[in-house]
Amino acid sequence: MKEIEQKLAGKIKRLTNKTFKFDERIKEGWFSAVYFLKTKRIAEKKLPDNHVTMQFFQKENAVLCGTDEAIALLHTFADNPETLEIKSLKDGDKISPYESVMTVSGSYQQFGFLEGIIDGILARRTSVATNVYNVVKAARTSGKQKPIVFMGDRDDHYTQQAGDGYAAFIGGSTAQATHAMNEWWGKEGMGTMPHALIQMFRGDIVAAAKAYHELYPEDELAALVDYNNDVITDSLKVAREFGEKLTSVRLDTSRTLVDKYFLRNHHLMGTFDPRGVNPQLLFALRKALDEEGFSHVKIMVTGGFTEERITEFEKHGVPVDMYGVGRSLLRLNIGFTGDNVLLNGTPSAKEGRRYRPNPRLEKVEYYGLQ
Numbered sequence: 001m002k003e004i005e006q007k008l009a010g011k012i013k014r015l016t017n018k019t020f021k022f023d024e025r026i027k028e029g030w031f032s033a034v035y036f037l038k039t040k041r042i043a044e045k046k047l048p049d050n051h052v053t054m055q056f057f058q059k060e061n062a063v064l065c066g067t068d069e070a071i072a073l074l075h076t077f078a079d080n081p082e083t084l085e086i087k088s089l090k091d092g093d094k095i096s097p098y099e100s101v102m103t104v105s106g107s108y109q110q111f112g113f114l115e116g117i118i119d120g121i122l123a124r125r126t127s128v129a130t131n132v133y134n135v136v137k138a139a140r141t142s143g144k145q146k147p148i149v150f151m152g153d154r155d156d157h158y159t160q161q162a163g164d165g166y167a168a169f170i171g172g173s174t175a176q177a178t179h180a181m182n183e184w185w186g187k188e189g190m191g192t193m194p195h196a197l198i199q200m201f202r203g204d205i206v207a208a209a210k211a212y213h214e215l216y217p218e219d220e221l222a223a224l225v226d227y228n229n230d231v232i233t234d235s236l237k238v239a240r241e242f243g244e245k246l247t248s249v250r251l252d253t254s255r256t257l258v259d260k261y262f263l264r265n266h267h268l269m270g271t272f273d274p275r276g277v278n279p280q281l282l283f284a285l286r287k288a289l290d291e292e293g294f295s296h297v298k299i300m301v302t303g304g305f306t307e308e309r310i311t312e313f314e315k316h317g318v319p320v321d322m323y324g325v326g327r328s329l330l331r332l333n334i335g336f337t338g339d340n341v342l343l344n345g346t347p348s349a350k351e352g353r354r355y356r357p358n359p360r361l362e363k364v365e366y367y368g369l370q
Contacts, residue, residue: 014090015068016367017076019184021162027077032113043109053105053342054115055355056122057098058334063133064093064101065167066125070118071364074104078111082368087361092129092170100358101336108340115338122336124160125167131307131329132171138310139323147174147322149190150181151302155327168329174322192222192250203227205234206241213245220247222300229253230260231281232288239294248298248321251277251285255304277301279318286319300324 023030029037043050067088075081085105095101101122104111132150139146150168153161158180165181175190176182182189193212201207209223221242225234235249253259255276261284262274272280282299289297302324310323341355342348349355 014071014364015184017072020069020072022073022076026073026114026117029113031117033116036113036115040109040113043107043112048107048109050108051106051344052108052112052340053103053355054112054338055100055341056102056118056336056338057100057356058095058122058126058336059097060130060334061097062095062126062334063129063171064089064095064122064126065091065129065170066122067091067102069125069163070102070121073114073117073121074111075366075368077114078106080106080110082366084111084366086364088364089358089360089362091125093360095126098356100356100361103361105342119336119338123334124332125163125170126336127332127334128164128167128329129171130334131331132168132173134307135305135310135323135325135329136172138307138314141314146320149173149175149177149300149302149322149324150329151177151324151326152330153177153181153326156330164330192219193224195224195227195252198224198227205238209238209242209246213242221245222248222250224252225249226251226253226259226277228260229257232259232261232285235285235297236288236292236294239289239292239297243294244296246294246297248300249285250300250302250324251282252301252303253277253281277303279313279316282318282320298322302326304328 025031068091071086071088074084074086078084083106086102088102089095132148136148139148150165150173152164156164161178161180162183165176166184168176168181169185177191178189193208197212198205198208201211205223205225205227209221213221223238223246225231225238228234231251231253239246253276257276258274259281261281262269268280272278274280285299289295298321299319300322301320305323305325306328313320339349339353341353347355
């Protein structure tokens, strides 16, 4: 935790292996493609004096993430890692297609078996960081940044929460849903109430909000208002009960449902898709809250939001104060490649690849096992 705080304060440059809970079987090659393991043995037996430079790159405009983790991996599991020369960009750096983001130099048998694992680390972390960055950018209009809450816990394997949460932080998200998602950068998860809480109060949003507020009086009170598929009615109920104590309401209406507001107002329908959390419902909710003096109550939306959908909402000035986004941020659409590009100091790479020196790379000092 202290290491994360120091990183955020700019006192140290990189996270170390103290942060990452690596599986010790990495050293045994358990997670490495078998052909890397065979190549390692051949190099040891037939070419013990080889010296290679491995170069990592990808093919998109992206936000880099995973370098600290990859370097910690090398420092932990490579043979004699103190003799390797590692040069790297930093987590959070903007990168271009084919730009070298990291180079590792040493004998192949020292670190070559880690190539695929490094590719995977960089690919996943950079994909999430870039997805979040694009969503954050979409939610920035008129110089104002609307908060983005990373809610990917139900769309991913729990073992990935810490790394994905860190990548989301690097991409610019405001908060994460679980404590694990915040583990690497030293914060705690944030959340309000699920539908399950309201269900246990038989759909009584006011009773559920009262129970929440009694047990968590220091939390900002945010009411989930779509349980009964009547968000304006329930938002006003809870706002009238709590007044200034109510910070926000959250809509998570299914894309297959039409809110009861439209069923009561048939004349409004026919020119738009009335399902789910739609702009017309949000304009109506904002108007209803404002007319009763609840202009301080913010509106949060969740459920199927993507960069494209947020861009559309912002383009039309839909009254949303914060977005909760999950599944779309976990798409893995960026892949990394590690290539051996130098052999004993001279260019040597597969056809179509070449050594691409990058003056932005910084030499990484070996910090030893923490």
